[in-house]
Amino acid sequence: VTVVTAYKQLAAEGFVVLRPGAGTFVADLPLLPTPRDLSARALSPWAQRALALSVANGKPRHVQIDFGFGRTFPQHFPYDTWRKLLARYLSTDDVMLARYGSPAGFQPLRVALAAHLRRVRGVNCAPEQVIIVSGVQQAIDIIARLLIRPGDEVLVETPGYMEAYNLLRVYGAVLHGLPVDDEGFPVERIPPESAARLAFVTPANQFPHGGTLTLERRLWLLAWARRADAYILEDDYDGELRYDGHSATALQGIDDAGRVIYLGTFSKVLFPALRLAYVVLPTTLIPPFLATKRLIDRGSPTLTQAAIGDFMAEGYFDRHLHQLRETYGRRRALLATGLQQVLGERVHFSAVAAGLHIMVQLPTNADEAQLIQRAAEQFSLGLYPAAPYHLQPGAPPAILLGFSGVREEDIAPGVAQLAQLLTEG
Amino acid sequence: VTVVTAYKQLAAEGFVVLRPGAGTFVADLPLLPTPRDLSARALSPWAQRALALSVANGKPRHVQIDFGFGRTFPQHFPYDTWRKLLARYLSTDDVMLARYGSPAGFQPLRVALAAHLRRVRGVNCAPEQVIIVSGVQQAIDIIARLLIRPGDEVLVETPGYMEAYNLLRVYGAVLHGLPVDDEGFPVERIPPESAARLAFVTPANQFPHGGTLTLERRLWLLAWARRADAYILEDDYDGELRYDGHSATALQGIDDAGRVIYLGTFSKVLFPALRLAYVVLPTTLIPPFLATKRLIDRGSPTLTQAAIGDFMAEGYFDRHLHQLRETYGRRRALLATGLQQVLGERVHFSAVAAGLHIMVQLPTNADEAQLIQRAAEQFSLGLYPAAPYHLQPGAPPAILLGFSGVREEDIAPGVAQLAQLLTEG
Numbered sequence: 001v002t003v004v005t006a007y008k009q010l011a012a013e014g015f016v017v018l019r020p021g022a023g024t025f026v027a028d029l030p031l032l033p034t035p036r037d038l039s040a041r042a043l044s045p046w047a048q049r050a051l052a053l054s055v056a057n058g059k060p061r062h063v064q065i066d067f068g069f070g071r072t073f074p075q076h077f078p079y080d081t082w083r084k085l086l087a088r089y090l091s092t093d094d095v096m097l098a099r100y101g102s103p104a105g106f107q108p109l110r111v112a113l114a115a116h117l118r119r120v121r122g123v124n125c126a127p128e129q130v131i132i133v134s135g136v137q138q139a140i141d142i143i144a145r146l147l148i149r150p151g152d153e154v155l156v157e158t159p160g161y162m163e164a165y166n167l168l169r170v171y172g173a174v175l176h177g178l179p180v181d182d183e184g185f186p187v188e189r190i191p192p193e194s195a196a197r198l199a200f201v202t203p204a205n206q207f208p209h210g211g212t213l214t215l216e217r218r219l220w221l222l223a224w225a226r227r228a229d230a231y232i233l234e235d236d237y238d239g240e241l242r243y244d245g246h247s248a249t250a251l252q253g254i255d256d257a258g259r260v261i262y263l264g265t266f267s268k269v270l271f272p273a274l275r276l277a278y279v280v281l282p283t284t285l286i287p288p289f290l291a292t293k294r295l296i297d298r299g300s301p302t303l304t305q306a307a308i309g310d311f312m313a314e315g316y317f318d319r320h321l322h323q324l325r326e327t328y329g330r331r332r333a334l335l336a337t338g339l340q341q342v343l344g345e346r347v348h349f350s351a352v353a354a355g356l357h358i359m360v361q362l363p364t365n366a367d368e369a370q371l372i373q374r375a376a377e378q379f380s381l382g383l384y385p386a387a388p389y390h391l392q393p394g395a396p397p398a399i400l401l402g403f404s405g406v407r408e409e410d411i412a413p414g415v416a417q418l419a420q421l422l423t424e425g
Numbered sequence: 426v427t428v429v430t431a432y433k434q435l436a437a438e439g440f441v442v443l444r445p446g447a448g449t450f451v452a453d454l455p456l457l458p459t460p461r462d463l464s465a466r467a468l469s470p471w472a473q474r475a476l477a478l479s480v481a482n483g484k485p486r487h488v489q490i491d492f493g494f495g496r497t498f499p500q501h502f503p504y505d506t507w508r509k510l511l512a513r514y515l516s517t518d519d520v521m522l523a524r525y526g527s528p529a530g531f532q533p534l535r536v537a538l539a540a541h542l543r544r545v546r547g548v549n550c551a552p553e554q555v556i557i558v559s560g561v562q563q564a565i566d567i568i569a570r571l572l573i574r575p576g577d578e579v580l581v582e583t584p585g586y587m588e589a590y591n592l593l594r595v596y597g598a599v600l601h602g603l604p605v606d607d608e609g610f611p612v613e614r615i616p617p618e619s620a621a622r623l624a625f626v627t628p629a630n631q632f633p634h635g636g637t638l639t640l641e642r643r644l645w646l647l648a649w650a651r652r653a654d655a656y657i658l659e660d661d662y663d664g665e666l667r668y669d670g671h672s673a674t675a676l677q678g679i680d681d682a683g684r685v686i687y688l689g690t691f692s693k694v695l696f697p698a699l700r701l702a703y704v705v706l707p708t709t710l711i712p713p714f715l716a717t718k719r720l721i722d723r724g725s726p727t728l729t730q731a732a733i734g735d736f737m738a739e740g741y742f743d744r745h746l747h748q749l750r751e752t753y754g755r756r757r758a759l760l761a762t763g764l765q766q767v768l769g770e771r772v773h774f775s776a777v778a779a780g781l782h783i784m785v786q787l788p789t790n791a792d793e794a795q796l797i798q799r800a801a802e803q804f805s806l807g808l809y810p811a812a813p814y815h816l817q818p819g820a821p822p823a824i825l826l827g828f829s830g831v832r833e834e835d836i837a838p839g840v841a842q843l844a845q846l847l848t849e850g
Contacts, residue, residue: 042572043571043713044572044573047570047571047717050717053716054715054717054719054720082515086515087508090504090508090511134722137723138721141720141722145471145472146469147469147472149469163720166720272524273524273525273726274726275722275723275725275726287476288468290479291475291478291479292479294479294480295475295588295591295592296592297562297700298562301698301700301729303729304728
């Protein structure tokens with residue numbers, strides 16, 4: 001009760017923060033910006049924008065049934081294998097650990113990733129195009145430095161991956177959001193006069209709405225990028241987690257003009273705390289990307305890269321993905337079926353079986369924030385709002401229900417509680 | 426011979442690159458910038474400066490006796506302990522690995538570091554001021570974003586840590602270099618009219634010249650920063666490696682006005698490939714620094730941070746530093762004695778016994794580049810030029826002799842070869 005009360009108070013004061021892939025958090029109050037302590041000339045305009053747009057981490061809420069999203073289940077990870085692979089490189093005979101690695105990444109991992117991405121995601125790349133980064137945010141940070149000048153327009157999805165948007169904004173980008181539908185980014189609504197030099201999209205499984213970009217839209221988007229001399233940032237954050245056997249390949253794979261920058265991460269399929277992601281670059285962007293990376297970061301830890309390289313090359317990664325697809329796919333099916341059976345026409349969600357959560361459109365008269373608050377109070381049920389992912393306020397009410405971190409036996413009771421709340425509301 | 430020939434040819438073409446802490450490298454040619462492939466409007470001014478100033482990694486030269494600098498000896502690392510500490514956190518019962526950590530760093534490591542820095546370096550800090558970063562370059566990258574506007578003046582040492590300087594330059598900083606002497610940064614030569622908002626210094630052991638900043642200069646520098654409303658970036662890159670028992674404490678420890686930003690790294694005392702460094706911030710800079718770090722990087726890998734935290738808290742780090750000081754101190758003594766006995770008055774170097782290399786001032790008529798080339802050709806001896814660390818061309822001839830990576834029995838023969846080259850030259 002104390003936690004919920006504190007949460008409500010913080011929510012009322014505007015200190016509730018949300019991170020995609022990590023659920024809802026209460027902001028860490030002592031770390032909130034205090035720019036008044038600094039002399040007037042102390043901080044750059046960049047820093048001032050960062051203070052305004054950065055969202056602090058916080059402590060997760062404790063609830064009984066939690067539809068938090070983006071959570072992985074460490075229990076499914078083959079720890080014994082992982083320990084064995086790490087130990088291989090922890091010998092006094094191998095001086096690799098002692099050396100600076102390449103800022104582009106550990107070469108065997110780049111080779112393994114290129115092969116994996118070709119096979120599993122249809123990405124068209126050589127290992128030289130694959131650069132290891134400390135996370136998708138680092139990749140976006142470097143891309144923004146390379147391509148964004150203050151005032152530049154960037155096309156984005158709404159709702160969308162706000163953490164990327166905030167970073168682009170700090171660089172002075174002016175975001176132009178197009179509202180997505182069940183088939184993703186509505187490319188046909190890009191204004192002909194748009195001067196955008198970059199579009200940020202999630203074609204495989206639109207975040208957070210869900211849905212896959214159609215082939216027609218993909219071709220249109222690529223043609224636009226060629227015509228506009230623009231780049232497309234394809235965030236394939238959970239492209240490996242598709243449960244219906246109809247894997248949509250990456251947009252990058254059908255780009256024949258070097259306009260697509262492809263982003264992927266190990267955070268969703270292995271561990272966020274590994275801090276490893278990757279970017280596949282058009283060849284023309286490799287030199288400026290590496291020049292920047294060399295200046296700011298001499299590369300990720302070699303040990304982890306080496307172990308993941310072996311994990312992939314020796315088939316463990318495929319087996320692990322197969323198990324995740326089974327486990328998460330079963331949970332998603334339970335949740336989707338439950339929602340359909342219990343709530344039927346009252347809710348709507350994308351039919352594409354992918355990712356780690358379902359975004360549920362509520363009846364138009366529902367009050368999103370109030371529903372979430374009542375869920376916490378009445379049932380200690382963790383539901384998560386869609387509003388923070390919209391560029392504009394006033395979006396139709398919706399909630400995010402993560403299924404990867406919830407026990408199978410909790411899904412039906414959670415859906416029943418949601419139904420009761422909607423009926424009472 | 427093939428390697429040396431290739432090296433000479435590359436040197437002639439200007440493709441020899443140097444990285445402090447990693448020795449001399451031949452640039453990786455296929456990765457050199459090719460901005461001509463990009464459309465005119467494609468790259469931002471930031472990217473264009475990065476391309477001009479970034480220095481590519483390359484392959485180390487293979488020589489018989491190598492006075493490469495900044496190299497650590499992995500043989501001295503207690504691998505068994507390290508493996509044991511890592512294994513502690515690799516269990517299925519611990520879900521820490523699966524979670525995003527704090528962008529500020531793993532709390533127990535911050536606590537251990539604060540205690541260590543207080544005790545060993547006299548740093549005056551609470552754990553909240555200690556932020557874990559992926560390397561000193563990341564810390565400088567964030568500091569530059571916070572404090573530098575294009576055209577801002579920054580005071581720096583020359584010769585100095587060019588990799589930091591290049592990064593500051595990419596942000597548009599105008600560097601004002603003051604030539605160092607055996608007592609470090611000549612603060613009394615800061616022009617009264619200087620509008621600098623930042624000074625970058627290496628007080629404990631000036632890089633690469635050697636020498637410790639005197640107390641008088643320290644107090645002067647702190648007074649200047651207060652008066653000028655400026656910050657001091659103190660790079661304590663090898664502050665723990667002092668061999669004469671006279672440890673100079675950190676400048677940060679006598680700063681009572683919150684003007685010093687302290688940088689330290691595990692690269693020199695553990696492994697570069699760990700990719701872990703830390704910054705101790707004045708409290709006013711914590712919120713903007715963390716706001717920026719949250720946007721660009723969700724923190725370093727938890728596993729490594731946890732293991733290093735235990736390594737420090739359980740006394741292994743102290744024992745390891747003790748062993749490094751013995752081993753490297755013995756090598757430095759051998760090298761310094763050899764240089765004095767064999768070359769006497771013909772060379773000069775700082776008497777302060779610290780760090781991982783000695784910068785040797787050559788007779789004024791010596792030709793630095795030619796000497797290094799002849800050393801490689803005649804003896805396959807690895808010597809390293811000082812010129813790349815000077816802001817201006819035409820500095821007095823000098824070479825860098827690393828001692829941490831050279832075998833004790835190779836030191837006297839290497840010095841004898843150097844003496845012969847100087848006599849013949």
